[in-house]
Amino acid sequence: DVQLVQSGAEVKKPGESLRISCQGSGNSISNYWIAWVRQKSGRGLEWMGIVYPGDSDTRYNPSFQGQITISADKSINTAYLQWNNLKASDTAIYYCATPRTQLLWFGEAFGYWGQGTVVTVSS
Amino acid sequence: QSALAQPASVSGSPGQSITISCTGTSNDIGRYETVAWYQQHPDKAPKLIIYDVRYRPSGVSHRFSGSKSDNTASLTISGLQPEDEADYFCASYVRSNNLLFGGGTKLIVL
Known part of the structure; x- marks a missing residue:
């Protein structure tokens, strides 16, 4: 099985930078893509993008392109989600998740999820 | 791209x-054929309950089933139980290498 552990809650001011993390562990974790999913106001989910830690191949939802940076460190099986200019509208819970299947992402459902990171942006 | 449409x-x-x-x-x-369904209880992470339209991951109750017709997918829960009360989200991949979720449906068990 795969386990995903995310970094803790953050409180930031508008305009500040932030990087949150998601560390994977478990069987063949290095073969999994890791995605980021946003959930605002406790309802809708939005896929932000996905990264393959093995070679840092990254894909973005066009709605988030240019607003965030997704990266990874394969040596520690960790994916990151970064903002350089936070806005109040970035306030949300951010989940990382991996597809059910190793090595693939497009077409795959997310079988493993992190516990979520609450990000609050307020002046 | 707009979210997939689900009843509130x-x-x-x-x-x-x-x-x-x-x-x-x-x-x-x-x-x-990539529709997935997720169950989310309050203050918990989503949990996959259906993938590839109709398949259940190991450990998911047989009371959950999925189907699809044309542009509409459906999740059916039979023999409702109190613990089924949760939010349910559908998801589908999009032609432009993107993934869309539905807006979510709150299931109330009376």
Whole structure:
């Protein structure tokens, strides 16, 4: 099985930078893509993008392109989600998740999820 | 791209069956056999309950079933139980290498 552990809650001011993390562990974790999913106001989910830690191949939802940076460190099986200019509208819970299947992402459902990171942006 | 369309809420009594719809377009649900359904209890991470339209991951109750017709996918829960009360989200891949979720449906077990 795969386990995903995310970094803790953050409180930031508008305009500040932030990087949150998601560390994977478990069987063949290095073969999994890791995605980021946003959930605002406790309802809708939005896929932000996905990264393959093995070679840092990254894909973005066009709605988030240019607003965030997704990266990874394969040596520690960790994916990151970064903002350089936070806005109040970035306030949300951010989940990382991996597809059910190793090595693939497009077409795959997310079988493993992190516990979520609450990000609050307020002046 | 807009989110997939789901009813805001559905309700049913214990033992009954309910169906949640998820409507997309010919570029997402209509194009791919990749519809997934997720269950989310309050303050918990989503949990995969259906993948590839109709398949259940190991450990998910047989009371959950999925189907698809044209641009609409459906999740049916039979023999409703109190613990089924949760939010349910559908998801489908999109032609443009993107993934869309539905807006979510709150299931109320009366």
